[in-house]
Amino acid sequence: MADLVTLTRCFVGLFNQDFGAQPFDFSAELRAMFVAEPEVVPMRAALVGIGRETGAETGMRRFLLIEFEGDLIATARSFVNEHEAREAASR
Numbered sequence: 001m002a003d004l005v006t007l008t009r010c011f012v013g014l015f016n017q018d019f020g021a022q023p024f025d026f027s028a029e030l031r032a033m034f035v036a037e038p039e040v041v042p043m044r045a046a047l048v049g050i051g052r053e054t055g056a057e058t059g060m061r062r063f064l065l066i067e068f069e070g071d072l073i074a075t076a077r078s079f080v081n082e083h084e085a086r087e088a089a090s091r
Contacts, residue, residue: 007033008066011073034073041077065089 014030063085067075079085 003071004068007068007071007073008064011066011076012064035069038073039075039077 018026063079065077065085
């Protein structure tokens with residue numbers, strides 16, 4: 001489990017670094033952390049249309065659910081509601 005926590009922290013760090021530098025142009029290092037066809041649901045989609053690409057910063061809490069296949073990320077989903085994230089994790 002500790003290794004998956006380390007991988008998750010690495011993913012979040014690389015994502016924030018890459019996205020901050022050039023949104024949607026992710027480094028080979030970050031892409032190598034994923035399976036060939038991952039399911040990714042970004043925060044923007046989780047906001048159901050209220051978080052379009054405006055460049056505005058958010059100060060809200062968000063929740064990230066990551067599922068692994070071995071040591072690669074198969075699913076990365078963002079949630080704005082903790083209950084919904086926990087419910088999705090229990091499925």
